Amino acid sequence: MSNLAVAKIGIVTVSDRASRGEYEDQGGPAIQGYLSEILTSEWKPVTRIIPDELSTITETLKELCDQKQCCLVVTTGGTGPAKRDITPEATLAVAEKEMPGFGELMRKVSLEKVATAILSRQTAVIRGGTLIVNLPGQPKAIQECLDAVFPAIPYCIDLLEGPFLKTNEERLVAFRPKKK
Numbered sequence: 436m437s438n439l440a441v442a443k444i445g446i447v448t449v450s451d452r453a454s455r456g457e458y459e460d461q462g463g464p465a466i467q468g469y470l471s472e473i474l475t476s477e478w479k480p481v482t483r484i485i486p487d488e489l490s491t492i493t494e495t496l497k498e499l500c501d502q503k504q505c506c507l508v509v510t511t512g513g514t515g516p517a518k519r520d521i522t523p524e525a526t527l528a529v530a531e532k533e534m535p536g537f538g539e540l541m542r543k544v545s546l547e548k549v550a551t552a553i554l555s556r557q558t559a560v561i562r563g564g565t566l567i568v569n570l571p572g573q574p575k576a577i578q579e580c581l582d583a584v585f586p587a588i589p590y591c592i593d594l595l596e597g598p599f600l601k602t603n604e605e606r607l608v609a610f611r612p613k614k615k
């Protein structure tokens with residue numbers, strides 16, 4: 436992946452009911468809207484709406500990382516303790532490296548908003564040149580979580596030798612250490 440390439444970003448809604456059309460997916464559009472507001476460099480979304488099935492989630496993540504060459508994949512849903520919530524396990528199953536700080540920070544800021552944030556097992560991992568980040572299913576959790584961790588994402592993608600992501604600094608300042 437060249438750092439001059441247009442950034443492809445995977446947006447994966449994991450929801451039995453949204454994937455069956457029983458309710459309209461609000462999570463994927465909320466992530467896309469957030470990224471459009473934050474990013475000033477060129478990027479392209481690659482969206483998927485899938486059920487809470489381990490093999491479907493792992494295959495989708497592999498496709499977005501290995502074939503589509505997304506530099507970032509953001510998932511929403513399936514991070515809780517319910518029987519069918521399996522997104523973190525699927526994410527770890529395709530991981531080469533775990534990035535536990537993302538889940539820790541998202542739970543910390545979320546706990547300041549809702550006591551039930553403790554129920555999310557959301558995590559983040561690296562697969563090849565891709566960072567995968569899990570978000571909870573509640574659409575309002577998307578901004579709460581991404582505001583906390585997004586400042587670290589452009590530099591993480593630099594370290595993976597991916598595209599250079601620029602942010603709208605009035606909205607969010609990306610952390611990049613000063614070059615010596």
Ligand SMILES: Nc1ncnc2c1ncn2[C@@H]1O[C@H](COP(=O)(O)OP(=O)(O)OP(=O)(O)O)[C@@H](O)[C@H]1O
Nearest residue numbers: 448450451452453459460461462512513515572573
């Ligand atoms: N993509 C979505 N769009 C709109 N609302 C959602 C979405 N995903 C989740 N929600 C809301 O957040 C709640 C918690 O999400 P969770 O991922 O635990 O879903 P769930 O209750 O297990 O059911 P499902 O997998 O069918 O969405 C849902 O019950 C729903 O009200």
Ligand SMILES: Nc1nc2c(c(=O)[nH]1)N[C@H]1C(S)=C(S)[C@@H](COP(=O)(O)O)O[C@H]1N2
Nearest residue numbers: 512513514515545551552555571572576579
């Ligand atoms: N920021 C934030 N985090 C949150 C929530 C929320 O509303 N906002 N919902 C919590 C709830 S109610 C649950 S059950 C867990 C897991 O949600 P999921 O299974 O939809 O991923 O995320 C938690 N984390």
